[in-house]
Amino acid sequence: MNQKLNYRHQSREHLQSAKDELSANSDHRLKFAALELRMAMECLTYDRALGFKDEFPPSEYDTWQPRKMLAVLLEIDPLADQDSTLAVGVEAAPGVPAASMQSLGSEKVLNMRMLKSHYDALGSYLHVPSLKQSRDGPPLDFKKLRARCEAIATFVEQVLASPIFNITLGNFAGLVCMECGKPMRKRLPHGEKEVKAECFQCDASYTIIVEGDGKVFWKPHQQEVGCANPNCQEKIFIWNRELKVGREWECNGCHGRNILGLGVIYVEDAKQDGRSSSAPGGASA
Template identity: 50%
Template sequence: MSIYRSRARAALASAQSELASNEDQHLKYAALELRMAIEAVTYDRASAYKSEFPPQEYETWQPKKVMAVLLEIDSTADSDSTISLGIEPSPGERPEVMHDLGKEVVFNLKAIKRHYDALGNFLHVPSIKQTLSGSLPGPEKIRNRCEEIARDLEEVLASKVFNSTLGIFSSFDCAECRVRIRKRMPRDKDQVIADCFECKASYTITRTSDGKFETETRTQEIPCPNPGCGHPAVIFPREVSEGEYWICEKCGGRNEFKLGILHHPAN
């Protein structure tokens, strides 16, 4: 069990304890613990995609944004699933008997959008507009929402199997830094882009007609802008960004990418 799943269980238990007190002033503490539980189960889900999760997204903490990244990686990342096991009579033929190993319930993006911000609203002093309009959430409404979320989280954490991420993958060593790259191949796509998380290298992976994968390095040639040179350099697409540069192999000059504005004088 990951540390985040343990934290989710602890936060849920604390929230349930606050709700069990039947004290209205404890509801905000229950809401806070439930928010933390939602964060924890979402981070736990993300940990299952560790090898595919872009390092630049590690600082993302909002569950909605984290789940959005996961759905870019795997369109089924927030879907419930059931894992069953059976023996094929012959390769590719469905087994006559399937043994159920368990169901996984995921706290999906729809649930995050519906509940997470609502819980946050319970943690703040009502705005002037809310006060003047009288649209303040009463204790009963807050309690009902918290109890609903607690039940949903309880079902998620009771899953017999969890963080199953079955898929078709292409794995290969980066030609530049030799770090292993592992890329998921969606069933409905025959070509995807795979970026190395260790360096700037980028690749195109293509599924062939026989079900195998071909990998091609993504590069482009850019000539040295020195008027007296023009020697081409092979550049990765991810290197074309502000501040990146290369040293020309022919003239030795430094060529740096800059954001520029071209001015056209008035006639």
């Protein structure tokens, strides 16, 4: 997502095409308006994601459905789909809200409610009705589709007309990853005492513990694992995300090879161990 993509501009073009199709006043051309409006909504969602590019997990880059993408953004910031107004003012004393605030404008964003109620519904007009729908379903209601398209076009137009956009304000904690050195930045939602953070470049993950007074502690998610050679005392730290069957490393002490694997633990008398089993001799991993 690092290339300069102007999704807002693209969205504007799709909106214009949709309006052209709607103004043709032909039921036959409504499906083209529906398609253009869906694309306009996709562009707006991608544009919103670009506003969170430092926090958006690269593993989600393939996501194209706006609803799934917005769900990821809402996980990052619960306010990601809320309209907002930005205002500035000079505090008379530190911490005391300014008596007069100057508004810089408001932003209207494509929210989850809008996506849920319209995006999929438009999609149903973009396919030929199935055999079952043709037999049992009501015929296509073009009047309803036109009203829906017009409502979406108005909404998208308002979003695109926002004088300010992609405002993401928040409290952030920063750390240079202990494993790979990549700078990490994580939003700290108001009131949260512990926040999980994953490095996007390596397997490191952390819990950020908010200690108050602007101080945070990054606790690495690591396990100490000893060399499996009974004659060797060497230990290494493994990130929790690396704890997978087949992960291997060469021991720095004895230079042998260690491989993580699944194990079976045998208990001679299962009842004494507090567990009961009706399958004698059965082992389970």
